[in-house]
Amino acid sequence: MFFSHNNRNLIANWWWTVDKVxxxxxxxxxxxxxxxxxxxxxxxxxxxGFDNYHFIKRxxxxxxxxxxxxxxxxxxxxxxxxxxxxxxxxxxxxxxICTFFFGEANKGAARWLLICGFSLQPSEFVKPFFIVTTAWxxxxxxxxxxxxxxxxxxxxxSFTALLIFCQPDIGMTMVITAVWLFQFFLNGMPLLLxxxxxxxxxxxxxxxxxxxxxxxxxxxxxxxxxxxLSYQVKKSLEAFQSGNLFGRGPxxxxxxxxxxxxxxxxxxxxxxxxxxxxxxxxxVSLYMVIVIRTxxxxxxxxxxxxxxxxxxxxxxxxxxxxxxxxxTLHLMPTKGMTLxxxxxxxxxxxxxxxxxxxxxxxxxxxxxxxxxxDI
Numbered sequence: 001m002f003f004s005h006n007n008r009n010l011i012a013n014w015w016w017t018v019d020k021v022x023x024x025x026x027x028x029x030x031x032x033x034x035x036x037x038x039x040x041x042x043x044x045x046x047x048x049g050f051d052n053y054h055f056i057k058r059x060x061x062x063x064x065x066x067x068x069x070x071x072x073x074x075x076x077x078x079x080x081x082x083x084x085x086x087x088x089x090x091x092x093x094x095x096x097i098c099t100f101f102f103g104e105a106n107k108g109a110a111r112w113l114l115i116c117g118f119s120l121q122p123s124e125f126v127k128p129f130f131i132v133t134t135a136w137x138x139x140x141x142x143x144x145x146x147x148x149x150x151x152x153x154x155x156x157x158s159f160t161a162l163l164i165f166c167q168p169d170i171g172m173t174m175v176i177t178a179v180w181l182f183q184f185f186l187n188g189m190p191l192l193l194x195x196x197x198x199x200x201x202x203x204x205x206x207x208x209x210x211x212x213x214x215x216x217x218x219x220x221x222x223x224x225x226x227x228x229l230s231y232q233v234k235k236s237l238e239a240f241q242s243g244n245l246f247g248r249g250p251x252x253x254x255x256x257x258x259x260x261x262x263x264x265x266x267x268x269x270x271x272x273x274x275x276x277x278x279x280x281x282x283x284v285s286l287y288m289v290i291v292i293r294t295x296x297x298x299x300x301x302x303x304x305x306x307x308x309x310x311x312x313x314x315x316x317x318x319x320x321x322x323x324x325x326x327x328t329l330h331l332m333p334t335k336g337m338t339l340x341x342x343x344x345x346x347x348x349x350x351x352x353x354x355x356x357x358x359x360x361x362x363x364x365x366x367x368x369x370x371x372x373x374d375i
Contacts, residue, residue, distance in 0.1 A: 074361045
């Protein structure tokens with residue numbers, strides 16, 4: 001009776017309007033992440049001086065928290081999501097600015113803030129809030145032609161890209177740029193203008209190559225072959241060869257113990273070694289279902305905010321997944337980007353949960369029924 005169609009309480013209404021396919025796929029990814037953390041993290045924890053269960057305990061703390069945040073956000077109305085995106089963006093951007101003064105340096109970049117014993121990466125939280133805020137601005141111009149939504153969107157993008165680029169975080173800057181261009185294209189950007197922006201992005205990549213040594217090193221490592229491959233990529237490819245089709249079995253991986261970032265950037269290689277190609281394909285399928293289904297649902301709606309925000313969040317989610325898996329397979333330069341919901345990382349899983357929570361709220365059935373022109 002609690003979940004009856006006739007029941008009007010918040011939870012029953014959410015249950016009958018949320019997209020259960022998206023919810024199920026995300027839930028499976030979170031469970032897989034908890035399972036793979038058991039295999040991938042103990043060796044890493046021991047190597048850097050922590051107890052075997054250090055990362056496991058932290059991941060099992062953050063994963064349920066992220067799931068609850070996601071469910072709570074998925075119950076909200078569009079008005080709340082828009083307000084949250086603006087407030088969240090301002091807060092996250094402020095914290096990113098703080099990293100320039102108080103940030104902890106790691107691997108050539110100071111992107112983390114130490115808060116209550118936990119390392120927080122504010123740029124992870126900028127991304128989902130930026131995407132929804134941009135969609136709101138572009139939709140605002142459609143609703144009110146006198147409102148300079150495109151100009152404000154471009155200004156917001158320029159500020160955000162510059163902020164992330166200066167950390168420096170080239171990969172995150174490229175993701176934000178690609179998603180913003182995608183949203184602008186859906187909003188009706190002329191192909192010529194899109195080409196101009198693409199040329200600017202390419203030129204920015206060349207500038208980054210000569211300005212940031214760590215970016216240059218990663219490009220050289222990607223272009224290398226044989227014995228010149230980076231240690232992590234070598235071990236990752238060995239893990240795929242070791243796992244073959246069916247894997248060595250849970251906890252039986254050998255190569256995983258020698259991969260430095262097995263619990264974060266290269267957890268996909270751990271999945272390949274212990275569970276084989278079939279689990280890897282299943283993971284890819286889950287990401288594909290989430291992205292493609294979101295695109296289909298959003299494009300069926302005539303609400304521009306829903307189309308731009310849902311498509312942008314899905315594109316960001318899918319692009320981050322592709323970057324992680326492709327770098328693991330040496331199909332693109334390595335980029336310290338986690339595999340959504342599967343890799344260890346408190347900031348990553350919480351920020352991803354916020355993004356997917358807003359996505360689930362935006363794609364609910366009849367979510368725009370009470371949508372108004374005001375904020």
